[in-house]
Amino acid sequence: MARKILLALGIAAISLTTAACNTVKGVGRDIESVGEAGDDVT
Secondary structure, three states: OHHHHHHHHHHHHHHHHHHHHHHHHHHHHHHHHHHHHHHHHO
């Protein structure tokens, strides 16, 4: 029983970590595109 709970927690942790990485990548792309737009204006 404890092994199943530990396995479920591990899978949940990996899933959250992967989702967080994708979110950070998206924010980085957004910031980069804003910077490029600012360069294009000047």
